[in-house]
Amino acid sequence: MTSGMRLSQEGIVAALAALLFVGFSLTLSNFLTVNNLISLVRSVSILGILGIGMGLVIISRGIDLAMVATMVVASSWVLSMVQSGTPLGWALLFGMGFAILVGAATGILVAYALVPAIFTTLAMGLIVYGTGRAYLFQVDVQNAPSNYPWFSFLGTGNVLGIPMPIIAVGFLALVMWVLLRYTRFGRFVYATGDNILAARIVGIPVRLLIVAQFILTSLIAYAAGIIMSSAVSSMSTRIYNSTMIYDVLLVVVLGGISLSGGRGGVRNVLVGTLLVGVLLNGMTILDIPYTEQNLIKSVILLFALIIDSFINPRDEQTAQQQQGDI
Amino acid sequence: MTTLLSFRNATKEFRGVPAIKDINFDLHEGEIHAIVGENGAGKSTLTKVLAGVYQLTRGEMFLDGKPLVMKTPGEARHRGIAMVFQETNLVPSMTVAQNIYLGEEEMFNRLRGLYIKAQRFLLSLNFYVEPEALVSSLGAAKKQMVEIARAVHHQARIIIFDEPTASLTPEEKFHFFNLVRRLRKDGVTIIFISHALEEALALSDRITVLRDGEVVATDETKNFDRNKIIDAMVGRSLSDELYANAGERRPRPYGEMALSVQNLSKGRIVRNNSFSIYSGQVTGLFGLVGAGRTETMKIVAGVDKRDFFHGGVVKYNGERVRYRTPEQAVRSGIVYVTEDRKSEGFFETMSIAENIHMGELGRKSNPLTVVSRSEAKALAKEWIKRLDVKAIDPDARIIELSGGNQQKVVIAKAAIQKPKLIIFDEPTRGVDVGAIVEIHRFIEELADAGIAVVVISSYLPEILALSDRVLVVRQGRVVEEMTIDNASEAKIMFAAVH
Numbered sequence: 001m002t003s004g005m006r007l008s009q010e011g012i013v014a015a016l017a018a019l020l021f022v023g024f025s026l027t028l029s030n031f032l033t034v035n036n037l038i039s040l041v042r043s044v045s046i047l048g049i050l051g052i053g054m055g056l057v058i059i060s061r062g063i064d065l066a067m068v069a070t071m072v073v074a075s076s077w078v079l080s081m082v083q084s085g086t087p088l089g090w091a092l093l094f095g096m097g098f099a100i101l102v103g104a105a106t107g108i109l110v111a112y113a114l115v116p117a118i119f120t121t122l123a124m125g126l127i128v129y130g131t132g133r134a135y136l137f138q139v140d141v142q143n144a145p146s147n148y149p150w151f152s153f154l155g156t157g158n159v160l161g162i163p164m165p166i167i168a169v170g171f172l173a174l175v176m177w178v179l180l181r182y183t184r185f186g187r188f189v190y191a192t193g194d195n196i197l198a199a200r201i202v203g204i205p206v207r208l209l210i211v212a213q214f215i216l217t218s219l220i221a222y223a224a225g226i227i228m229s230s231a232v233s234s235m236s237t238r239i240y241n242s243t244m245i246y247d248v249l250l251v252v253v254l255g256g257i258s259l260s261g262g263r264g265g266v267r268n269v270l271v272g273t274l275l276v277g278v279l280l281n282g283m284t285i286l287d288i289p290y291t292e293q294n295l296i297k298s299v300i301l302l303f304a305l306i307i308d309s310f311i312n313p314r315d316e317q318t319a320q321q322q323q324g325d326i
Numbered sequence: 327m328t329t330l331l332s333f334r335n336a337t338k339e340f341r342g343v344p345a346i347k348d349i350n351f352d353l354h355e356g357e358i359h360a361i362v363g364e365n366g367a368g369k370s371t372l373t374k375v376l377a378g379v380y381q382l383t384r385g386e387m388f389l390d391g392k393p394l395v396m397k398t399p400g401e402a403r404h405r406g407i408a409m410v411f412q413e414t415n416l417v418p419s420m421t422v423a424q425n426i427y428l429g430e431e432e433m434f435n436r437l438r439g440l441y442i443k444a445q446r447f448l449l450s451l452n453f454y455v456e457p458e459a460l461v462s463s464l465g466a467a468k469k470q471m472v473e474i475a476r477a478v479h480h481q482a483r484i485i486i487f488d489e490p491t492a493s494l495t496p497e498e499k500f501h502f503f504n505l506v507r508r509l510r511k512d513g514v515t516i517i518f519i520s521h522a523l524e525e526a527l528a529l530s531d532r533i534t535v536l537r538d539g540e541v542v543a544t545d546e547t548k549n550f551d552r553n554k555i556i557d558a559m560v561g562r563s564l565s566d567e568l569y570a571n572a573g574e575r576r577p578r579p580y581g582e583m584a585l586s587v588q589n590l591s592k593g594r595i596v597r598n599n600s601f602s603i604y605s606g607q608v609t610g611l612f613g614l615v616g617a618g619r620t621e622t623m624k625i626v627a628g629v630d631k632r633d634f635f636h637g638g639v640v641k642y643n644g645e646r647v648r649y650r651t652p653e654q655a656v657r658s659g660i661v662y663v664t665e666d667r668k669s670e671g672f673f674e675t676m677s678i679a680e681n682i683h684m685g686e687l688g689r690k691s692n693p694l695t696v697v698s699r700s701e702a703k704a705l706a707k708e709w710i711k712r713l714d715v716k717a718i719d720p721d722a723r724i725i726e727l728s729g730g731n732q733q734k735v736v737i738a739k740a741a742i743q744k745p746k747l748i749i750f751d752e753p754t755r756g757v758d759v760g761a762i763v764e765i766h767r768f769i770e771e772l773a774d775a776g777i778a779v780v781v782i783s784s785y786l787p788e789i790l791a792l793s794d795r796v797l798v799v800r801q802g803r804v805v806e807e808m809t810i811d812n813a814s815e816a817k818i819m820f821a822a823v824h
Contacts, residue, residue: 194674200670
């Protein structure tokens with residue numbers, strides 16, 4: 001029953017995206033231009049990468065609100081290190097270490113201290129941002145180095161005419177798809193999201209699994225940050241104060257990954273990304289003021305959440321439970 | 327004696343299955359009436375109907391000779407029927423006084439006034455509880471006092487106690503009994519549900535025995551004794567087809583000692599529990615609800631942790647083990663099949679095949695191993711056949727199955743882990759008769775294959791039908807051990823109640 005419903009939810013979202021795309025192409029003269037499509041693709045690809053990471057934790061009934069902070073601070077730190085003379089390779093390695101540290105700390109708090117993920121990551125986001133601004137770099141905009149062509153290539157180059165960010169999304173999506181679908185790790189992620197008690201009894205190391213997920217998500221956020229700084233040749237910490245994290249949630253929930261855990265996959269993220277990307281781009285061209293754009297997005301997010309809690313209730317069998325109550 | 331409340335042909339069904347049927351029951355004004363019976367005999371259902379939690383499917387209730395229909399617990403309270411549950415319904419973060427007057431707060435609430443009022447009231451009941459104390463800081467007995475005070479405050483005429491003494495110390499019990507007698511003197515009628523027959527005999531004026539949802543005996547307490555009650559409780563027809571051969575089976579021989587437990591302790595639930603389990607036979611673990619059977623075996627399987635200090639020793643195949651997670655237990659061959667399949671048994675978003683396969687996945691360690699879907703399905707198919715799961719398609723979702731078939735899937739998920747010691751906790755709870763037969767057959771197969779099997783059950787015929795050896799648990803420890811050829815329902819029940 002639900003498998004059909006899930007399929008159709010994906011289908012509906014994909015169709016909506018296509019419809020919007022066609023609609024915008026026909027009505028907006030500068031929608032279907034090369035420049036615009038490139039900017040669409042760029043914004044969409046960052047959202048897509050973050051969405052894949054967020055999707056992973058949400059499937060196991062977690063959430064990571066610190067993704068944007070990790071993305072911004074880790075990559076800004078890398079850029080600032082390079083500016084003060086550190087070789088890029090080393091800087092990238094340090095940044096990665098930072099991301100792993102953040103993910104591990106979050107995971108340990110969630111899995112071992114049993115702090116709900118939503119609050120842990122909310123606080124962790126602020127801590128990461130604060131640490132970055134206070135100790136890791138001084139100005140809020142860091143410029144990307146220009147003397148590393150391969151670094152610029154990550155964000156601006158293209159292979160066979162396909163822009164690198166898109167390749168990055170595709171590659172990550174493929175890896176995550178295989179990971180979720182065809183490895184024991186992936187099956188464990190779904191099992192934990194579905195029923196953590198049953199997962200534990202069946203012998204899954206649920207705590208380690210949660211830590212591993214947060215580290216992975218943190219690394220994905222870091223990767224998004226690197227590609228973003230390469231693509232726009234700079235990184236601004238002000239992004240942390242934007243609504244980006246809600247866009248990521250919108251992508252994931254709209255695509256059909258349920259907040260009740262255990263349902264959805266990479267496909268859902270991709271579909272959600274397409275729809276949100278086209279929508280955001282169209283609204284920008286239409287010159288809808290930023291605040292109104294946020295209003296529209298938040299209303300859509302709310303609706304997606306309502307629909308999610310209707311078709312994927314946390315507890316499908318509550319009614320049957322009554323029977324055992326004799 | 328005037329009749330205060332009565333049931334006439336009262337039946338309550340859950341999905342067509344009667345929990346109580348054709349109950350005729352009279353409650354006299356000002357008496358203490360004990361209701362006894364096995365787990366699942368219908369005691370809770372009967373009292374919940376009385377407390378307005380459930381409505382009768384058929385039949386009638388009368389209060390003061392007038393028909394009584396109640397749709398909500400609030401209505402019952404309104405008519406002076408109060409229920410004191412095993413787990414109290416108090417707000418732990420509030421004080422005693424606030425709890426007693428909960429729901430009657432005025433716009434501007436003066437705590438001092440409230441405390442003085444509560445103090446007077448509690449003293450009038452001879453309850454020595456500090457009105458300003460937080461409920462969370464009170465012991466079980468005092469909490470019960472608060473709950474009773476609340477019931478009296480609401481001018482309850484009938485107070486129902488559901489297993490009130492289960493969590494009390496002997497001294498607290500003594501106070502509780504005095505309290506109940508005092509309430510009777512004040513004209514309150516009391517229904518007292520208990521597993522403890524001595525308490526029922528000591529305290530009550532009349533006793534009603536329930537079995538399988540029916541009243542089998544009701545009389546004045548002086549006409550009962552312990553044996554008479556036990557006979558009434560278990561006197562079911564042993565010709566019951568399902569359990570026909572119980573009692574005449576010969577036990578399987580003892581295999582190796584798989585598990586030896588010494589002085590296992592966990593809080594007040596498991597207390598100095600010592601016993602052994604042997605391979606190649608079924609060990610039945612019988613006890614009443616709350617005896618600590620599940621908790622004991624969950625500790626063995628790494629699901630729960632024992633006390634850190636003086637927690638006792640668990641030896642598995644001769645080696646001391648202390649599992650911190652089920653993962654470690656599963657790897658070394660101890661598997662636990664839960665009594666609550668919905669909340670910790672299966673994965674509701676997954677298919678039957680995926681559920682069964684999850685057992686296989688959980689048994690191994692490397693997380694990056696590739697999972698072959700076709701292999702998973704083949705494996706699942708094999709087990710579906712072995713356990714005779716009635717499903718058209720292994721890809722069907724597990725929540726589309728009946729309770730019995732869900733249980734089979736949960737069992738398959740555990741059996742696929744190649745256990746050396748498997749623990750079934752209430753393996754046939756909420757399972758239809760056909761599936762019970764198949765599950766029992768499978769459990770026997772496992773024992774025949776040399777696996778150490780433990781079956782926890784609250785249903786005596788099931789224990790008798792399956793076990794080679796019966797361990798009786800009472801108050802957190804194994805108190806009696808017998809082989810099946812010299813066990814009987816009455817003997818087991820005698821050991822289980824105190």
